[in-house]
Amino acid sequence: MAWIGRLTAVAAAGGGVLAGYLGVVTGAVPVDVGVGRRTRPLGPQTVDIAAPRDVVFDVVARPYLGRTPRAMREKLNVLERGSDMVLAEHFTPVAGGRLTATTVETVRFTRPERIDFRLVRGPVPQVTESFVLTETGAGATRLVYEGRMGTDLWRLGEWWGAAVALRWEATVASSLAVVKAEAERRTGRQ
Template structure:
């Protein structure tokens, strides 16, 4: 009986450690950057045609990082440090229930046509992204999202990267759709 109890305790402890590690990775609380077996995969491209001038779209993209954060963004973005053309910001993404992932990224603004992101801490060791803004012929804006996501540990890292990338790109698509809606609303005022 004592042996069965010990085996159950060890198995339970192992399962608890596995769940804790998984939650730490998913939420970005345990960033893993081993630098071995690095695999990089593309993110995007995603193109969104926005019926608003480029300067309006840029202002919408920059708004969450400004001095006055829009109320709708306060639970999604927190600026940790601010410079002239760059911020260090924490981004909060709901995962399931009350669970949320936290990423910390530098965000660099190149007015009027580019916003660049570089991951500092998150569920993978490497992400770089950009939003590029180009005027179209009718006064609107073509917003193009591109990036790359890198993971360590060869095949296991590739599996993790594919899992993270699908969630990551879905969050970006939702953000781009919200930016499109807000920019078009502002341009009709």
């Protein structure tokens, strides 16, 4: 009978590890212990857009500062709006769409040249990012994405950060492609 007790303890520990992993992956259980912090760059990613800077800025800002379009509600939920800053949840499918990672970020808008993001809650303890928009002439805009990601727990955190950064940067690249297409559609240039 002692083996049943041991088997139960092992199963409970395994279930706890699985629950902890799922919590970290989805951002439901943020790990921010402040020990062994390592940072890594995100980006840069550069996109040239055949649209004026104000149009590009508006394409990025409108879902946050205005009404979030129905098509974006599965990806974005604004929790609090101010005149130049919002607190927003971002939803990203992970694990082949079987799970959804939720991040909570502040997003600050400096019209027309900059949008800054700061992670409040997510799968890593620290992320800061920016979209910097510069005019490149003839009504075109260059959007440069850059950021920094911080993780805790030395090499373990570094490994986790590399895994998260891969998905994070792919999500950003997808968003930038949507911004480019929409800004160019609005100006009639593609």
